[in-house]
Amino acid sequence: MLLLALALALPAAHADLDKIKQSGVLKVAVYNDMQPFSSKEGGIDIDLAKALAGKLGLGVALLPFEAGENLNDDLRNMVWKGHYLGYGPADVLMHVPVDKGLMAENKRVTIFAPYYRDRVRLVRDVRKIPSCESVDCLMGKKVGVEKVSLAAMLLLGEQDGKVRDSVKIYDTAAAAMEAFKAGELDAVLANQSEIEGAVRGDANYPLSELSFQRLPRQGWIVGLAVKKDNEELAKALQAAANDLEATGEMAKIFAKHGVTPTKP
Structure with missing residues (x-):
């Protein structure tokens, strides 16, 4: 059968x-x-x-x-x-x-x-943030994230909201990247693909890997x-x-x- x-x-x-x-x-x-x-x-x-x-x-x-x-x-x-x-x-x-x-x-x-x-990464304007090894580098800076995203959840909740006052919310990651490239932001936390597709290898905008308690290091x-x-x-x-x-x-x-x- x-x-x-x-x-x-x-x-x-x-x-x-x-x-x-x-x-x-x-x-x-x-x-x-x-x-x-x-x-x-x-x-x-x-x-x-x-x-x-x-x-x-x-x-x-x-x-x-x-x-x-x-x-x-x-x-x-x-x-x-x-x-x-x-x-x-x-x-x-x-x-x-x-x-x-x-x-x-x-x-x-x-x-x-x-x-x-894909992975979550930070892109920064090296002229405004010369180096970044932890979220401490974002204190007092303007950091864009997409609303209702993993990046937003991570940044707003990290260390009991340590850098919450630095976060600027955008409808999409693409909108955050446009504001970043226009000089309105110091950094953006988003998916690596979203960042790379926008900055196209510009040396002024390096990517950094930050450690977050709730972030899967291997990505998805x-x-x-x-x-x-x-x-x-x-x-x-x-x-x-x-x-x-x-x-x-x-x-x-x-x-x-x-x-x-x-x-x-």
Whole structure:
């Protein structure tokens, strides 16, 4: 009976990939306004989606969407079910945390192909803060963070709010970085990718690693997600991602957007 069940399941998995290939298009969900990974102007995830599809001999149809209240919502709406308003699902979702807990909570999806490790970093104007080895260097300075972000939580809560009076809240990390580059801030605490995409290696804006009690030092890894029974699609995308890594094409995509490719 087990062999019969497996035999019946295999054609369905192949049929799904075949259907995508017959359409000639890979539907890829990307987050709205997640610079430098995705925005109206483009981004790493958008270029990576096109490269992955190209390896499969397909074109790309992007499905931009606003993040839900949590990742479970995003996986439901964009991977395995679709939004109740009729948007989605896509064939694959970009920028999904490769996290055991998330995988355990979402049995209807497969999360795989890790392609980047992000971390929280401090960027400072070296002319205003010559060196920085702890949060003490931020006392009396103006430091930007994105509202409702890990960076904001860390900085506002560190050492019982020691540098709380130095913190300036912005709607997005991109807005904080714009204010920083305009000279309105002395530093910004944000994701490394968000910082690098904005400063593009400017020597006046070095990055520092600060130690926070509640910060995972290894950062977090992001990858792809497909519907659980789309096994052949997952295998094809994994092979495509491996090829992009081996040929250096993935590193070129990151470099195009000013971000250091960090292997998971």
